[in-house]
Amino acid sequence: MAFSVVGMMKPALDWATVALNAPLARAVVFGVPIGGHYVVEALLLVVIVFLLLQKSYKPPKRPLTEKEIDELCEDWVPESLIPPTTEEVKFESSVLESAAGPHTVVNGRDVVNFASANYLGLVGHEKLMESCTAALEKYGVGSCGPRGFYGTIDVHLDCEARVAKFLGTPDSILYSYGISTMFSAIPAFCKKGDVIVADAGVHWAIQNGLHLSRSTIVYFKHNDMESLECTLEKITRENKRASKVRRYIVVEAVYQNSGQIAPLDVIIRLKEKFRFRVMLDESNSFGVLGNSGRGLTEHYGVPVEKIDIITASMGHALATDGGFCTGSVRVVDHQRLSSSGYVFSASLPPYLASAAITAIDVLEENPHLITTLRKNIALLCKGLSTIPCLSVVSNPLSPLVYVKLSRSTGSFQGDSRLVETIADHMLKEDCVLVTTSRRSKLDKCTLPAGIKLYVSAAHTESDILRASESLKRVSELVVAE
Template sequence: MQPAPLFCYFPAVLGTKREEGGIQIEVPRRRVLVPCQELAAAAALSSNCFRRYCLSESGRAELGKRDTYTNRKLGKGFSTMASYGLNMLNSTVNWVTQALDAPSARAVVFGVHIGGHYFVEGLLLVVILFLLSQKSYKPPKRPLSKKEIDELCDDWVPEPLIPSITKEMQYQPPVLESAAGPHVVINGKEVVNFATADYLGLVGHEKVQESCTAALEKYGVGSCGPRGFYGTIDLLPLDVHLDCESRISKFLGTPDSILYSYGLSTMFSAIPCFAKKGDVIVVDEGVHWGIQNGLHLSRSTIVYFKHNDMKSLHDTLENITADNKRAKKLRRYIVVESVYQNSGQIAPLDEIIKLKEKYRFRVFLDESNSFGVLGQSGRGLTEYCGVPVEKIDIITAAMGHALATEGGFCTGSTRVVDHQRLSSSGYVFSASLPPYLATAAITAIDMIEENPDLIKKLKRNISLLLKGLSNVEGLTLTSSPESPIVFLKLEQSTGSTKGDMEVLEEIAERALKEDSVFMVTSKRSILDKCRLPVGIRLFVSAGHTEADLTKASECLKRVSALVLKHRD
């Protein structure tokens, strides 16, 4: 049997066997006989000598080649360290092999010689099988004594099946018994309605109702599917959905538009359609819940800036783009409302556009509360601020406010609209807008263009109400002068949102009960992450009379003074 270099076999030793004249080492695919005296000498050598020691000339030559290569490529210091580690490993394997194959480490079972490691492994296997066969300890079962049962019964305290009834649970919301126009019937009594965003007073208008009736007789109620699956009404000479989209685009001066069947679903769907995980969205902290939900569904990186604060927006954009090479490759958006539903303030669109162009962001604008309201002809915030509509990348709006119908739309470039027809969940998977509602939207837009006095009257009513509410005790106006949403918050907060809500709701309840003025507070749900203070929100309509506005302002002055005085 040909001797071989000792260092070549120690790391791969499979077994050893004592033979005459030495020890037979078994490695993969071969067996090597190592003389005992050479093995002892190898174990006794120092690390520097053992590195070059081998049992044959070929081994020494091979080792010499390895040393030369190591010294040349890795350096002398690393070669010495690697050699020392190899020596330690070889010595350890040699010692363990000799120990297990020594006669004292062997056992004879039924005349068969078993190596030391086989014996140890077999013993461990027996122990494992023994442990697996054992059953877990279970204490003996015995019935409880009468004394123990009595003690448990004495300690038991029953809990109520339902929680205690609170004041909030006892609240009975008002029941609406008529169409939600400027005047409504609640609990059998006619009241002035400031709780509905019927800005132009078109709810229940005769022309709108006639158009809806004609559409119902021709098309029926439902559209029988999503827009891509038989949900687009196409009956000549009028294509209801396509005509409504075309009418909106023509009114706003945009290339194309897309209809959604529900106002909130417009925001739910449009934002996730364009923003994905990893993208950056900079958003005002006062946006309404519909936008918040769309942001959540997009899974993008959301960064909030202070409400309607352009310095905060500037600093936020600067921090995102400064020294951030990766940010240039991401899709980046600024999301704002034209008129904020949670504060009544109007966004300074001209300043936002300047920042957008400076830092190369896209603007996502929700015009739900400005469409048909702001601007000389009701074309929204772009007309109000004198900003070309082409500078806004994506515009959305709900049609349940100024147009007195239901649904929503998104308008912009043809590329923006076409992308939504295949990628927007609210458009692809939801049944399309009922034809009669699309017809109502077309009729309302026609009325806005034909009757510009509607917008003038709305602005006059806003001015009258603000004048009457300028000195309400305990309440402060926070809305913009031309906003159709008049927002009042407490001058001195109670210290908590819940406490503020209790005070404001008491004012609203007493106004309805004592003066027949219906108004609402800006409620906050668990899911609503708006960081603005709560307040009383009044929606002004062109359908309100001067007497209605005077009644509302006088009512708020009287009721708020009584409620706050009682609280003090």
């Protein structure tokens, strides 16, 4: 076989040798001798140019008949506009049929509500309802326009001044949607090339703001100050441009994904040591922490001016909607022209701004609400501490009590299915409504799955005992299965 192949190749090689040694192959053009390989290369170049100039698709010389068109349409299978729905993403939420107070109606049944962040129990409060009614009669439902165009109403300015006065800051700015506050404020100050050091456990709204800023994002271990210090030191030491760019530390006061409280005193010390700015989200601490509910700064006795930017949602303790960002006058004024959530969104409905003002007034007039809330938190944590298959990981002062499995199944998906089963059984069998740490695929948080119980000052002792007993009975039953 090998001899036959060699015998076939020999005539071809002889022909190529003759062609390259031909007189034409050794032509002289303008005094330059042209070898045979130049002729071959020129031919190849002509072929390549010819192929590049050809159309990738030649229409048929004759139009398609109706029969051919019908056949092509029958064979064509359009691609789905959305990805296929898997079992993991299928979820039927409960239907809420009344106000989200300490007791609410879900699917036609009266249940104890531990799934709403109504920390001070102000949902349905008489003074808030009167304030909303008066604002509706005076202003209507709103201008439906952005603040910078024709959406600013005097009650917006009053609310901004009231928040700033309550927190002791020079000025504040209102946002129409609580979750947009953080992911609009971060890109307003952080740009491409800046450095942001963020906690690995921040919630999705902050993650979205970090992504939109296009800054260099570095995460440190959740609520681990040693990890934060090492990260700041490494950035300062290794990045030669670190001293010339804007640098931020982004944390939550009470973390949405764990219920833990950030050690602000240590963060401030590290901020001053490495010369960073601090962005603090107080959504779950505003109106809760501190003797008068002024948040994490009051809780640690840190002057509020040491925090560069403070944001918070008003949909938790204040029982209204929207959010605010507070700080220096320069910080606030910069957002009025540079924050997308403020510039391009319709302004907050005036009755919600009026309700926020009234809620702060009620908090200042009734400091016992914070005392009652802390008693309820302590009572619930005590009841949950005796459950062997679950462990409380949240801070004892956090109104968001976070419970995780003592023994993980080995994957976040497995833990999520297990805690969701527990939550479903609690609702169906004991009429106790709780929520779980359900996350999308875009959420980068790696903290373990768990059950969230939002404690309210309006919960009674029987509500607390009912929730703890239900969680204990159901969890032991589900985990045993």
